[in-house]
Amino acid sequence: MTLAPEAGLRTEYPFTLPRGFVDERGVLHRDGVMRLATARDEIATQTDPRVRQNPAYLTVLLLERTLTRLGSLAVVDSLVVECLFASDLAFLQDLYRRINQSGHTEVDVTCPRCRHDFAVDVAGDAPGGS
Secondary structure (H helix, E strand, O other): OOOOOOOOOOOEEEEEEEEEEEOOOOOEEEEEEEEOOOHHHHHHHHOOHHHHHOOOHHHHHHHHHHEEEEOOOOOOOHHHHHOOOHHHHHHHHHHHHHHHHHOOOEEEEEOOOOOOEEEEEOOOOOOOOO
16 A cells, blocks of 8 residues: 655655766766655665675665665666675664654755855765765
């Protein structure tokens, strides 16, 4: 059963990877979309035998389930996630935490020169984002 999201509820978050995934043809994929995780995502990954053997594999499975697009790849599977550069994996782990715990991808920052406070979208989907 799939329910339509409530008006104003954001469930998908575009991002740009710091480095990008290079596929077997040498094509670089940097832009993608991550969706909010569901309880099923969290529960199903906990019981996966690969996670029981290696708890660190939980991250790979959660990202595999919640990454809905990465560049022009037909599918984002565990092999794609396993082959990400470490900096991109760290970026996606942080993005996952931000959207599933805080509900947004913005961080509050202060300009070191003028001391002006403002928000920056760390997902990189806003103009001027990373």
